[in-house]
Amino acid sequence: MSDLPEGLRPIVLGDDPAQEEARLAFYKAAAAPVADDAAGRILARDVMGLMGQHPPEAIRKRLVQLRMSAGSRARAAASPPPKGLVHHAEPGDVQEVRRIQPYAHYFAVEEYDIRYRRFDGTMSEVVNRGVFISGDAVTVLPYDPVRDRVLVVEQWRAGPWGRGDPQPWLLEPVAGRIDPGEPPEVTGRREAVEEAGLEIGDLHLASAFYPSPGAKAEFVYAYVGIADLGDDAAGVFGLDGEAEDIRGHLLPFERLMEMVTSGEVRSAPLLITAYWLARERGRLRGE
Known part of the structure; x- marks a missing residue:
């Protein structure tokens, strides 16, 4: 938003601008301690993805853990992929159909419905997997x-x-x-x-x-x-x-x-x- 031409200011649109402003303020408060822009974007996605799954106060209590997880995901995304024997992942090799977080406290459990590229080149059927989220x-x-x-x-x-x-x-x-x-x-x-x-x-x-x-x-x-x-x-x-x-x-x-x-x-x-x-x-x- 700081890159807007002089004289312009950002506004929030939607069916309920006041509610959207409140959500934006919630995100800004959550993202403020994250130094890395990539981690901040991931944190925003994760926080907004939890809306509707958990009460806002429950999400607020987990902000430290959510920041840790966002930093972990940012480091993973920025890491150079290993070269050698392992399959080199391409965009579209994994398709996420659904993501939910059925448990969240000090740690969290995320559940995914996904398809992934099989070694014969075809896509798998939709499979359900659960992952324990704890940060790096x-x-x-x-x-x-x-x-x-x-x-x-x-x-x-x-x-x-x-x-x-x-x-x-x-x-x-x-x-x-x-x-x-x-x-x-x-x-x-x-x-x-x-x-x-x-x-x-x-x-x-x-x-x-x-x-x-x-x-x-x-x-x-x-x-x-x-x-x-x-x-x-x-x-x-x-x-x-x-x-x-x-x-x-x-x-x-x-x-x-x-x-x-x-x-x-x-x-x-x-x-x-x-x-x-x-x-x-x-x-x-x-x-």
């Missing part, structure tokens, strides 16, 4: 190349509990969701302070991946972060406002790999990052 996440495994040790964190996790696992405490890297307008590297450094009280030096991207693409939209950026891990580096941390109770453990690198082999490490990001560190450890230590 960052993990950081702090590593001290001088002492050749890592810091892992332990906390209670709802996922194993929901599965019926009698051991719902897991060992993991530092982890957290990407806040609206925040680059993944900034998230990693912030979470290292919040969950482990650590200032991270260089960050090395070990991998970026979908942990469970059949059911989750989450995309994880997994880093190894260089840190000074003295004997007093481990402690109990976490934000009271997020009900976090997180205990740190200092481990020699070889002990970490023993735990990977024994099965004590059951978090996919920690497994992936540990294997990356096993490959790159000599380089990081200057050997």
Whole structure:
């Protein structure tokens, strides 16, 4: 709207201009904290798509989560497609017939009726799929190349509990969701302070991946972060406002790999990052 010629101003048209003005004001308030224009446009689409499915107050309460999801979708759209063996998607290869959001609270579930391009070139019949929406996440495994040790964190996790696992405490890297307008590297450094009280030096991207693409939209950026891990580096941390109770453990690198082999490490990001560190450890230590 700022690009209008001098002397002109935008107006809102429709059967009920006052209602449309109210909707526009609602969108502007929602989009204001989103730094990226692409994420703002996606947020607008998502918010307006929920109108009629959920009460406005319920949508308002989920604005932080909706901003996270919009940022995730903007990053996905801007990412260069992988080249190689996988099918190269073209416009029209996936046709969305219907989208609803039957559940929304801290996380959300979206349900789609879609057609997609089959490997024989034809379009599939309409299929129904559900996806767990949680925004993107960052993990950081702090590593001290001088002492050749890592810091892992332990906390209670709802996922194993929901599965019926009698051991719902897991060992993991530092982890957290990407806040609206925040680059993944900034998230990693912030979470290292919040969950482990650590200032991270260089960050090395070990991998970026979908942990469970059949059911989750989450995309994880997994880093190894260089840190000074003295004997007093481990402690109990976490934000009271997020009900976090997180205990740190200092481990020699070889002990970490023993735990990977024994099965004590059951978090996919920690497994992936540990294997990356096993490959790159000599380089990081200057050997």
